[in-house]
Amino acid sequence: MNSSVKAFMFDVYGTLFDVHSVKEKCDELYPGKGEEISFLWRQKQLEYAFLRQMMGRYDTFINITRDSLKYALNTFKLEYSKENEQSLMAAYKNLSYYPEVENVLTQLRHKKLAVFSNGSRDMLETLIHNSGLSSLFDEMISVDDVKQYKPTPASYGYALHILGLEREEVLFLSSNGWDIAGAKNFGFKTAWINRNNLPMEELSLEPDRVYPDINGIVEWR
Amino acid sequence: MNSSVKAFMFDVYGTLFDVHSVKEKCDELYPGKGEEISFLWRQKQLEYAFLRQMMGRYDTFINITRDSLKYALNTFKLEYSKENEQSLMAAYKNLSYYPEVENVLTQLRHKKLAVFSNGSRDMLETLIHNSGLSSLFDEMISVDDVKQYKPTPASYGYALHILGLEREEVLFLSSNGWDIAGAKNFGFKTAWINRNNLPMEELSLEPDRVYPDINGIVEWR
Numbered sequence: 001m002n003s004s005v006k007a008f009m010f011d012v013y014g015t016l017f018d019v020h021s022v023k024e025k026c027d028e029l030y031p032g033k034g035e036e037i038s039f040l041w042r043q044k045q046l047e048y049a050f051l052r053q054m055m056g057r058y059d060t061f062i063n064i065t066r067d068s069l070k071y072a073l074n075t076f077k078l079e080y081s082k083e084n085e086q087s088l089m090a091a092y093k094n095l096s097y098y099p100e101v102e103n104v105l106t107q108l109r110h111k112k113l114a115v116f117s118n119g120s121r122d123m124l125e126t127l128i129h130n131s132g133l134s135s136l137f138d139e140m141i142s143v144d145d146v147k148q149y150k151p152t153p154a155s156y157g158y159a160l161h162i163l164g165l166e167r168e169e170v171l172f173l174s175s176n177g178w179d180i181a182g183a184k185n186f187g188f189k190t191a192w193i194n195r196n197n198l199p200m201e202e203l204s205l206e207p208d209r210v211y212p213d214i215n216g217i218v219e220w221r
Numbered sequence: 222m223n224s225s226v227k228a229f230m231f232d233v234y235g236t237l238f239d240v241h242s243v244k245e246k247c248d249e250l251y252p253g254k255g256e257e258i259s260f261l262w263r264q265k266q267l268e269y270a271f272l273r274q275m276m277g278r279y280d281t282f283i284n285i286t287r288d289s290l291k292y293a294l295n296t297f298k299l300e301y302s303k304e305n306e307q308s309l310m311a312a313y314k315n316l317s318y319y320p321e322v323e324n325v326l327t328q329l330r331h332k333k334l335a336v337f338s339n340g341s342r343d344m345l346e347t348l349i350h351n352s353g354l355s356s357l358f359d360e361m362i363s364v365d366d367v368k369q370y371k372p373t374p375a376s377y378g379y380a381l382h383i384l385g386l387e388r389e390e391v392l393f394l395s396s397n398g399w400d401i402a403g404a405k406n407f408g409f410k411t412a413w414i415n416r417n418n419l420p421m422e423e424l425s426l427e428p429d430r431v432y433p434d435i436n437g438i439v440e441w442r
Contacts, residue, residue, distance in 0.1 A: 044423075054271060182276055202269070205278075
């Protein structure tokens with residue numbers, strides 16, 4: 001349908017990869033608490049990235065992920081140990097991709113394919129390598145290269161620079177409504193992968209398309 | 222103790238004023254749902270301010286507060302109506318101040334006293350006026366004057382400009398850990414009013430003091 005799209009750029013955590021196994025690991029280490037720990041952990045992980053961006057105090061996502069885990073465990077008065085931290089951080093490097101991902105990516109191979117994440121380069125490369133999908137991507141782009149977190153225009157601008165295209169030639173996909181809003185604000189074409197049937201974010205920046213999983217994007221090939 | 226402090230500057234919502242009555246109003250309009258609505262509402266209110274800051278799409282806190290309410294109601298599949306919106310927004314203008322506030326402010330009257338909030342000027346002035354405390358404050362400062370939200374350095378910098386002092390002559394107080402981190406990052410002296418006994422934010426910016434309520438700050442007079 002949309003031959004004007006020359007690149008598909010994917011967010012990673014929650015979009016291509018299911019972070020459910022992080023929750024399972026939390027529950028294994030802190031029985032019965034997995035759901036609430038992983039929920040608060042994720043919320044503070046985003047919040048710390050946003051706060052550091054606004055304060056001009058960039059730190060890597062791997063450090064932020066550790067800091068937010070610590071906060072979450074403190075909130076529930078649970079013991080923080082180096083072993084548990086390492087075990088939980090390791091879970092982030094061995095996530096499963098969603099079932100439709102490999103098939104969809106294979107169908108889009110004639111276009112440029114990229115991942116673009118707030119994750120640190122080491123987290124990202126290890127994950128993609130471990131998944132066996134790395135040969136399908138032309139670019140693995142981390143905000144860590146410019147130390148500007150999504151959803152700043154500077155972060156999407158850096159990704160565009162790496163792709164070497166025009167804004168409107170890029171279809172950006174994310175399961176995070178805030179990320180889709182940021183990409184739309186920057187000028188990318190956007191598709192919100194609404195895997196959890198959430199309401200639209202009230203930011204006056206509607207995505208071009210909404211799909212329940214990434215199968216829908218083959219109409220842009 | 223600390224005669225070098227020439228101004229006390231207070232955050233407003235949750236620091237001087239108890240937002241509990243907003244929760245009560247939520248519960249009145251949506252019985253049994255007040256707690257979860259008001260929690261998500263607050264979370265999205267902050268998130269939308271942060272996201273708009275990062276995207277360079279400033280909107281007033283009053284509009285953001287409306288947008289985040291809408292999102293919260295959509296999440297719980299509850300009906301959004303103009304009447305309910307107005308009733309909930311009105312609750313923000315008639316909050317009670319915490320019991321110790323008037324006495325503490327009166328003891329600090331020989332120094333400069335100011336409020337500094339992400340709230341829009343109209344929200345802020347109406348609230349302070351309705352509370353009867355307005356004669357105690359030398360300045361009511363809203364980020365809306367510069368359209369830069371806390372915790373950006375630009376927002377605290379504007380407040381400092383209004384006070385006409387040096388950074389280290391200002392003691393900033395907030396119940397929000399992220400706000401205290403931002404103020405510390407900027408260079409203010411900081412006291413975190415930890416009313417809810419929360420863990421310290423893991424942002425490598427510790428406050429100078431932590432108090433359970435604002436009574437403790439009289440040691441800085």
